[in-house]
Amino acid sequence: MxxxxxxxxxxxxxxxxxxxxxxxxxxxxxxxxxxxxxxxxxxxxxxxxxxxxxxxxxxxxxxxxxxxxxxxxxxxxxxxxxxxxxxxxxxxxxxxxxxxxxxxxxxxxxxxxxxxxxxxxxxxxxxxxxxxxxxxxxxxxxxxxxxxxxxxxxxxxxxxxxxxxxxxxxxxxxxxxxxxxxxxxxxxxxxxxxxxxxxxxxxxxxxxxxxxxxxxGYTWGEWADLSNYPLPVDHITLLSDTVFYNPDSIPDNWQIFGDESNENPLVRLDTAYLIPEAYHTLDTSIQAMCIPSYVPSAGDSVYLLPCLAIPRNxxxxxxxxxxxxxxxxxxxxxxxxxxxxxxxxxxxxxxxxxxxxxxxxxxxxxxxxxxxxxxxxxxxxxxxxxxxxxxxxxxxxxxxxxxxxxxxxxxxxxxxxxxxxxxxxxxxxxxxxxxxxxxxxxxxxxxxxxxxxxxxxxxxxxxxxxxxxxxxxxMGSSHSDPAHPSAPDEDYHWQLNIGIRDAPSLQNSEISVLNTIVTGENLMLSYKNIPSFCMKIYSLDGRLIYTRDFTTSSSNGLIKTPLLLNPGVYFVLFEKEEKILKRVKVTLLK
Structure with missing residues (x-):
């Protein structure tokens, strides 16, 4: 202007x-x-x-x-x-x-x-x-x-x-x-x-x-009958790094969340995530399912992944x-x-x-x-x-x-x-x-x-x-996703590089991790002045994979806790009453 x-x-x-x-x-x-x-x-x-x-x-x-x-x-x-x-x-x-x-x-x-x-x-x-x-x-x-x-x-x-x-x-x-x-x-x-x-x-x-x-995005049916730019339409297959100009049964104005790394819907395992509203203006036989971004060969199995269909807003x-x-x-x-x-x-x-x-x-x-x-x-x-x-x-x-x-x-x-x-x-x-x-x-x-x-x-x-x-x-969220949303101060967000970042304690440190490089199965913890706390373990891409509550007989001591995980890098977070005590990166060698 x-x-x-x-x-x-x-x-x-x-x-x-x-x-x-x-x-x-x-x-x-x-x-x-x-x-x-x-x-x-x-x-x-x-x-x-x-x-x-x-x-x-x-x-x-x-x-x-x-x-x-x-x-x-x-x-x-x-x-x-x-x-x-x-x-x-x-x-x-x-x-x-x-x-x-x-x-x-x-x-x-x-x-x-x-x-x-x-x-x-x-x-x-x-x-x-x-x-x-x-x-x-x-x-x-x-x-x-x-x-x-x-x-x-x-x-x-x-x-x-x-x-x-x-x-x-x-x-x-x-x-x-x-x-x-x-x-x-x-x-x-x-x-x-x-x-x-x-x-x-x-x-x-x-x-x-x-x-x-x-x-x-979502227009509540206002654009369904427009001549030039109606919505919803399905003209393309949009991937995170390219586009194919053929339909994929997903409206182009919706984002699929959960089919790639670092996208972690709360509904996991092998259950498809269904949102009927996503397609209520299209053929009712179409379901909001997330499928792999490849075309399977004859005889291949196609596994439905947990996913969300989100209007682009x-x-x-x-x-x-x-x-x-x-x-x-x-x-x-x-x-x-x-x-x-x-x-x-x-x-x-x-x-x-x-x-x-x-x-x-x-x-x-x-x-x-x-x-x-x-x-x-x-x-x-x-x-x-x-x-x-x-x-x-x-x-x-x-x-x-x-x-x-x-x-x-x-x-x-x-x-x-x-x-x-x-x-x-x-x-x-x-x-x-x-x-x-x-x-x-x-x-x-x-x-x-x-x-x-x-x-x-x-x-x-x-x-x-x-x-x-x-x-x-x-990325890094532990209990929210785009369909179970959280405000910036209600969960972890923006953990782009390493899931849960290395950070100093947000309070006076009451927990020490004695072995950040774990050659066996046990993580050694030292604690003082704290009779109970929660330990959460995140994968490198920010997925919460393990939670355990500790209640000890004494306010001070040592804990040996097994890590029944595959070798790799993990991020361990300790909380008490939803307040962060410490974050630390742990490498599990086994």
Missing amino acids: TLFFTLFCLGVLQSGTNSFSDPIKTLPKHAIPGFKLHLVGEIWTVESNYGIFGDPNSSDNGNPSYKWPGAGGYDYLWEGRVWIGVKVGDSMYVSHSGYGEYEFSPSDEDGDSTGWGYVGTGVSDFDITSIFLDYGTYYTNSHPLGIKVWQKAYQWSSNPFNQFIAYEIFISYNKNEGMPGLPLTLSDLYVGILFDADVCSYDTTNPNIDDMVCFD MSFMYDDDDTSTIANDIGENGSCPGYIFTRLIYAPPSPYDLYGTDSNGDSTRIPLVFSHSWWNWNNDPGTDENKYAYMNATHPANFGYRFMPHPLDVGTSVFDYRYLQSYGPFELTDGETLKLVVACGIGYGLNGGYDSVFTNGYLLGARQVADYALKAYY
Whole structure:
């Protein structure tokens, strides 16, 4: 998007139905809005401490703004934004970030006076934690909701996890910091991630004017009869590292989870995992089963694997043909082949999730995007009411859809678009925190392809990159998976490299492992001041394979415990009352 058309992109106009007019006091300004570089993976960008993604002034100051692939690539994002909207009585309020009209300020509260938290190697190869709030002192917000946001941005350097950035977003509500009259519990709350992408800066004239936008996921039947881009469809066989252009009885907008290493559904052994909802819009004889990714020869046995079928929850944008030019310039002849996307990974329960029952009789829940909207500069929302209408999918520009179809299916063509994913509706009570996880990245086309401009090799598509993001989140998880979801602090997540990482004790160490190289069958443990604890053993890929509770006759002593496992490397974790005492890597030689 060009500057001329974005000065009014996200207006902060007073809500026309506002019933709260008390002035908000102005305090001294301490924390300054700023950026930190994120350059570890193939997405080069900056993270902010005031609720935006990328840098809208990147063409002037040289900051990367979702630059792909890496140093030699081009910028794909003009500006991304966080929106948080609620309904109070008959009034709608949206705290937001947007070019020139920002309402989130860097946090200047005690303990985070710069608007930044931890930055450095941590969960990922490079973590960037930013802290911002809608009642801060740098930017003006006429209707603060008492919202504070902790955003943790994770990036990895190793392929294939280097094509996306993961964001954990924690949102807390402090009623006393908001405008007068707010309720104890905020209801009808939606969280939105907006990407105003311009694909891409290789085109130095009008990179924004010839884009297309779409969604890949569960649309509740809204797209079943569309002419150009219906869903669900089954045209391809998508694997993690390639694509075959023939059907495989799996809808293309669904991800299969459990057919590869490091994907560990809770339902294991040789039981197929069935989710009837996955195919309720297709032939009822088709079942959501995970099968090996090879074609068996005559006489071969085909073993069903434990797996999940998960909607992809992905909004994306890409470069199409500029109709003002004679030549077909889709993807700028290979210089702008990227599909930039946002994918929901985790959200708290919403009435619009997919609910079911697994083969063990346990309840399942698959978090879903509430709505996917897009528009151009002619329909930029200038009021909180209009922003909220996009978030809850009631805006007239949505034409009655909760999932706005591809532009060709609503009678329009390429233009300067922006998309909004919204999640909810949620309730958030004073003092509580709402937690979400999203991944944003870029892939080579939708399904991958051969790149002859940057790398001269095969590159993953947006679908594959988005699937790796979900896979990465649940690597190392012990009691959750995409259909039995957990928040970032409810299980182990992002254990990409070695399952359970080596780490110092999270409390004063009360357990010592005396032989981390085990030549026999017994693991020797020394313990003190702890009469009981739990030991869990994980495989190298993060699968929980053994759990044992220890209750000893004395608070101090030695334990000899057999490891009836195959030779290899394992990760042992000790817990007491769900608090981690120690993690250690053990090599079993036998």
